[in-house]
Amino acid sequence: MSQYAKSTASTYELPHLAALEAESAHIFREVAATFERPVLLFSGGKDSVVMLHLAAKAFWPAPLPFPVLHIDTGHNFDEVIEFRDRTVERLGLRLIVGRVQDDIDAGRVVEDTGPRASRNRLQTSTLLRSIREGGFDAVFGGARRDEEKARAKERVFSFRDEYGQWDPRAQRPELWNLYNGRHRPGEHIRVFPLSNWTELDIWSYLATEEIELPSLYYAHRRPVVQRDGMLLAHTRFLRLLDGERPYEATVRFRTVGDATCTGCVESTAATPAEVVAEVAAARVTERGATRADDRISEAGMEDRKREGYF
Numbered sequence: 001m002s003q004y005a006k007s008t009a010s011t012y013e014l015p016h017l018a019a020l021e022a023e024s025a026h027i028f029r030e031v032a033a034t035f036e037r038p039v040l041l042f043s044g045g046k047d048s049v050v051m052l053h054l055a056a057k058a059f060w061p062a063p064l065p066f067p068v069l070h071i072d073t074g075h076n077f078d079e080v081i082e083f084r085d086r087t088v089e090r091l092g093l094r095l096i097v098g099r100v101q102d103d104i105d106a107g108r109v110v111e112d113t114g115p116r117a118s119r120n121r122l123q124t125s126t127l128l129r130s131i132r133e134g135g136f137d138a139v140f141g142g143a144r145r146d147e148e149k150a151r152a153k154e155r156v157f158s159f160r161d162e163y164g165q166w167d168p169r170a171q172r173p174e175l176w177n178l179y180n181g182r183h184r185p186g187e188h189i190r191v192f193p194l195s196n197w198t199e200l201d202i203w204s205y206l207a208t209e210e211i212e213l214p215s216l217y218y219a220h221r222r223p224v225v226q227r228d229g230m231l232l233a234h235t236r237f238l239r240l241l242d243g244e245r246p247y248e249a250t251v252r253f254r255t256v257g258d259a260t261c262t263g264c265v266e267s268t269a270a271t272p273a274e275v276v277a278e279v280a281a282a283r284v285t286e287r288g289a290t291r292a293d294d295r296i297s298e299a300g301m302e303d304r305k306r307e308g309y310f
Contacts, residue, residue, distance in 0.1 A: 019167050021057070023193075027156060027193040030164075042053060042070055045142070049274065071123045071126050075118075076099060077233070100123060116274070143192050156174055162184070166190075214256065219268050221250055234246040250266065250267065252269060
């Protein structure tokens, strides 16, 4: 019996998770029925892992009817890339990788320099190029409305113009969960099946469904650096500032992304159940606590979304 069939009973023990799962399955099937070339963004992060799991359940026992796309900054955590490749092989998925390095080499984007430099913002150009080259008309993303103020403005179907840009005033009503995917050639729709999930829902679902994640989501020892009120992993991608001294700590990651700007938190939570308890008591959002690139300005994420970022 498939893991997707076996997991159904346990999910239904938590009615609100069953309702969220059913809503997400409906969104996946609606897109598959109405769009010609969907693609699912898969980074190996917890939200994209849950999204992939939901998609597989929605179409089981048939294979996933669309490929997965990873926008690779080249500064990813080794554990995440290893997990991504292993998951793709296990599920027999078609993986497309859009590499930021290719855009740097081609002169389409200019990489920042200096110890605080990050490639995270350069992902937008690579994402738009990958969508254009693949001819994708619907792109599934794992963003949730509870993550950040700008993302709270999103609809489930988020219209993007021919330049891949987002205008909150141009979004369409979604009364009674009716979705409007109409678009002209060159335009596309970003689709967010996890819109109504919270971080706690994600972790409760991961625990209930017994879904595997990259190891860095759980407590482990690693060298870290204290910077701007955050703990950053001391990896080969992080350049130290004057006076910074790495030290070892027991930490875990609440979210993962470019290693140069993704922070971790001190934690002893080593199992999904322990993380659920920790998240339930948290009073700071995951991005607010651990993503340096979200601290640029109050409207930083909204500005990036207008440019084409997720």
